[in-house]
């Protein structure tokens with residue numbers, strides 16, 4: 001089982017899309033092991049998006065992600081890092097596959113509603129940036145045998 005970090009960005013929260021987005025992950029069969037709302041500080045934003053430091057869109061990205069609360073979560077499931085990336089769709093909503101979250105809800109690349117870790121290394125790093133160990137809950141889902149063979 002893998003874990004991944006997912007976040008509904010400020011645009012998704014402001015637009016009332018939190019429930020719809022969470023519902024997609026629940027209905028897929030992924031397990032929530034952590035979930036909270038927070039306001040990202042500029043320091044946390046710079047760490048989270050550290051790989052993009054120096055790029056032309058970096059400043060706007062930090063301004064946007066710190067502008068209003070986000071809903072952060074840790075999801076667990078088989079191959080869930082790539083699974084969630086697939087459910088989100090391409091970074092630019094205009095290029096995202098039909099039915100994906102970004103295609104369904106977004107128009108501009110800088111307002112693409114949702115974040116998901118892009119690799120196992122990113123997932124570990126991002127989970128530890130946003131969640132303390134004691135905020136993540138280990139529990140059994142009784143539905144697991146109906147989701148996995």
Ligand code: DAT
Pocket residue numbers: 052057061090091109110111112115116118
């Ligand atoms: P992703 O969020 O799909 O992992 P990324 O890591 O390349 O994409 O970029 C992080 C975020 O930065 C992305 O969700 C939206 C914003 N972004 C990326 N490229 C951009 C660009 N060319 N112009 C404006 N914003 C951009």
Ligand code: MG
Pocket residue numbers: 118
């Ligand atoms: Mg990324």
